[in-house]
Amino acid sequence: DAGITQSPRHKVTETGTPVTLRCHQTENHRYMYWYRQDPGHGLRLIHYSYGVKDTDKGEVSDGYSVSRSKTEDFLLTLESATSSQTSVYFCAIGTYEQYFGPGTRLTVT
Amino acid sequence: RKEVEQDPGPFNVPEGATVAFNCTYSNSASQSFFWYRQDCRKEPKLLMSVYSSGNEDGRFTAQLNRASQYISLLIRDSKLSDSATYLCVVPISGTYKYIFGTGTRLKVLA
Numbered sequence: 001d002a003g004i005t006q007s008p009r010h011k012v013t014e015t016g017t018p019v020t021l022r023c024h025q026t027e028n029h030r031y032m033y034w035y036r037q038d039p040g041h042g043l044r045l046i047h048y049s050y051g052v053k054d055t056d057k058g059e060v061s062d063g064y065s066v067s068r069s070k071t072e073d074f075l076l077t078l079e080s081a082t083s084s085q086t087s088v089y090f091c092a093i094g095t096y097e098q099y100f101g102p103g104t105r106l107t108v109t
Numbered sequence: 110r111k112e113v114e115q116d117p118g119p120f121n122v123p124e125g126a127t128v129a130f131n132c133t134y135s136n137s138a139s140q141s142f143f144w145y146r147q148d149c150r151k152e153p154k155l156l157m158s159v160y161s162s163g164n165e166d167g168r169f170t171a172q173l174n175r176a177s178q179y180i181s182l183l184i185r186d187s188k189l190s191d192s193a194t195y196l197c198v199v200p201i202s203g204t205y206k207y208i209f210g211t212g213t214r215l216k217v218l219a
Contacts, residue, residue: 031205042196042211043153050205058206090152095205096141098198100152 003027004101006091012107019078021104023091025071031095032074034058034066036087037103043090049074081108112136113199115210123218126187130213132197133179142180143198144171147212153196157182187217 003026013019023032033048035058045058047066055066063085065077078085086108091101114133122128134142141160145153157164159180163172170183184191197210 035209040211043209045206048206096200097143097155097158098207099155103152 004091004093004099006089006101006104008104009102010105012109013081014109015082016080019081019106019108021076021089021091021106023074023076023101025074025093027093027099028071029093030071031093032068033092033098034064034074034076035090035092036060036085037090038087046076046089078106081106083108112208113197113210115195115197115213117211118214119216120213121216121218122187124187124189126217127183127185128187128215129181129183130195130197130215131179131181132199132210132213133177134197134199134208135178136199136202137175137178138202139199140202141200142171142173143207144180144182145196145198145209147194147196149193156195184215187215189217189219191215192217 005024007022030051034046035043037043044060046060046064047058049055049068067075089104092098112135120128143158144156146156147153157171159171159173168185172181194212194214196212199208
């Protein structure tokens with residue numbers, strides 16, 4: 001299995017609080033992605049990165065920001081969490097064939 | 110038309126049966142396609158890649174029909190362990206961004 005970890009694995013937070021999710025890889029891959037998965041929508045791309053400090057938006061980027069200061073780490077920040085951001089968040093690496101982390105279950109109350 | 114469409118199922122089949130799922134896509138320029146498997150409350154895992162007309166791996170066969178813009182996944186001799194959701198994935202042409210289908214759920218029954 002590809003070396004991808006996510007932290008935290010579970011988090012409950014209150015509306016309006018900032019939240020940062022971390023994705024860490026040991027594969028030295030250039031491309032990293034953040035997705036969210038919700039019932040009826042499948043996986044949707046939030047942001048992705050194609051190198052250190054190189055990031056771009058996906059289809060559902062509003063309310064999210066990302067940073068990549070090192071090849072191995074890709075951070076996803078919810079500046080002010082809302083209930084609509086309750087979801088399962090997956091990090092992935094790879095280009096044509098993607099490999100996913102175990103996911104983070106985030107609940108915003 | 111959605112960019113990637115899948116029948117959500119569930120497909121309930123007995124052990125040993127052959128089952129097939131289709132996935133339709135809207136962008137005729139798409140060149141590569143992927144099937145992922147996702148178990149309940151787990152991450153998606155790559156099952157098969159399809160770069161040309163098709164691909165076969167053991168009991169699994171993926172086929173591409175460019176004229177009708179769909180890919181199919183055929184599972185022969187179904188096992189209980191094949192029970193999962195199967196996701197179809199299509200890249201956005203010219204990018205390393207991907208569109209995921211909502212998945213087809215398969216239940217293999219003893």
